[in-house]
Amino acid sequence: EAGVTQFPSHSVIEKGQTVTLRCDPISGHDNLYWYRRVMGKEIKFLLHFVKESKQDESGMPNNRFLAERTGGTYSTLKVQPAELEDSGVYFCASSRKAFNYGYTFGSGTRLTVV
Amino acid sequence: GESVGLHLPTLSVQEGDNSIINCAYSNSASDYFIWYKQESGKGPQFIIDIRSNMDKRQGQRVTVLLNKTVKHLSLQIAATQPGDSAVYFCAENAGGTSYGKLTFGQGTILTVHP
Numbered sequence: 001e002a003g004v005t006q007f008p009s010h011s012v013i014e015k016g017q018t019v020t021l022r023c024d025p026i027s028g029h030d031n032l033y034w035y036r037r038v039m040g041k042e043i044k045f046l047l048h049f050v051k052e053s054k055q056d057e058s059g060m061p062n063n064r065f066l067a068e069r070t071g072g073t074y075s076t077l078k079v080q081p082a083e084l085e086d087s088g089v090y091f092c093a094s095s096r097k098a099f100n101y102g103y104t105f106g107s108g109t110r111l112t113v114v
Numbered sequence: 115g116e117s118v119g120l121h122l123p124t125l126s127v128q129e130g131d132n133s134i135i136n137c138a139y140s141n142s143a144s145d146y147f148i149w150y151k152q153e154s155g156k157g158p159q160f161i162i163d164i165r166s167n168m169d170k171r172q173g174q175r176v177t178v179l180l181n182k183t184v185k186h187l188s189l190q191i192a193a194t195q196p197g198d199s200a201v202y203f204c205a206e207n208a209g210g211t212s213y214g215k216l217t218f219g220q221g222t223i224l225t226v227h228p
Contacts, residue, residue, distance in 0.1 A: 004157070031214060041220065043158070043203065048214035056214055091157050102148050103216075105157030 002026065004106035006092050012112045018080040021109045025074070025094030031055075032075050033095075033103060034067060038088035046090075049075060082113045126225045133191040135222045137204035140185060144206040148216070149178060149189045152201045161189070161202075191224075199226045 005024040013019050025032045034046040046065070047057040051072035060067070064083070069075040079086055089110050093103035127133050139147075145166040150158035164171045164178045164187075171178050177190040187204050201223050205216040 033214060035216075035218075043205075043216075043218040045215045045217070050214075056212055058212070059215070093157070102150075102160035102163055105150075105159070107155065107157045 004092055004094050004104050006090075006106035006109050008109055009107065010110045010112075012114060013082055015084055015113055016081045018078065019082055019111060021077045021079075021090050021092075021111070023075045023077070023092030023094075023106060025092070026096075026104055029094035029096050029104075030072070031095045031097070031103075032069060033093045034075070034077055035059075035091045035093065035105075036088050037091070037108075038085070043091065046077075079111075082111075084113050087111055087113045123220065124223045124225070126227065127194050129194065129196060129226055129228050131194055133189075133194045133198070133224060133226075135189045135191075135202050135204075135224065137187040137189075137219050138185060139187060139204070139206050139217075139219075141206060141208055141217070142182075142185065143208045143210070144217075145209050146207040147178070147180060147187050148205045148207075149176075149187075150203045150205060150218075151198075152203065152221070154200075158203060194224075194226050196226045196228055199224055 030051050032049040035043050037043045045059040048055045049069045052069050066078045089108040091108045093105040095103045148163040149161040152158045162173045162176050162178050164180050175192045179188045201221045203221045204219045
């Protein structure tokens with residue numbers, strides 16, 4: 001089966017601009033997760049979708065971040081307006097069941113805000 | 115508060131040696147633990163997991179040990195190979211309403227010398 005796909009793989013934007021990251025989970029995986037790793041620190045949870053519903057968005061840092069998963073398939077994560085501290089690697093992951101035996105992660109999107 | 119940390123940020127071993135990577139966690143409510151391996155340019159890859167009702171689990175060349183008394187987790191890699199060089203993360207899940215959320219440690223860089 002195809003893995004979790006994220007794009008773009010890299011994005012460089014100026015402070016104040018908008019960026020949209022996309023994640024295509026493994027087909028049939030109802031659970032989709034967003035994480036990010038900032039400045040070489042630990043990977044931190046952002047939010048969890050079950051189909052199109054936000055199950056847990058406790059990790060979203062502020063209202064500049066908007067995640068959607070219309071139709072319960074792919075998801076987008078929009079940052080608007082981007083700030084310097086948003087730079088990092090954004091990972092998406094998916095799982096078939098509600099968290100059993102680990103997720104499958106995508107390769108991530110490296111976001112650089114200059 | 116919830117946190118998962120690592121004792122050693124870097125580990126350097128010779129090919130063929132056994133490697134041990136350690137992790138401390140602070141949330142006594144955590145009941146599921148995972149080790150991930152992350153290679154450069156890729157997302158975290160599931161290695162092995164363990165539930166809190168176990169103290170040891172073995173996989174292929176890897177063993178995870180869980181000591182709930184001192185809230186300590188370790189990953190043992192037997193006969194370490196150059197291909198094992200990567201960043202290793204431990205992660206925990208506390209279930210409940212946050213059943214989809216993983217809390218990651220900072221990561222340990224493992225370097226295997228031929």
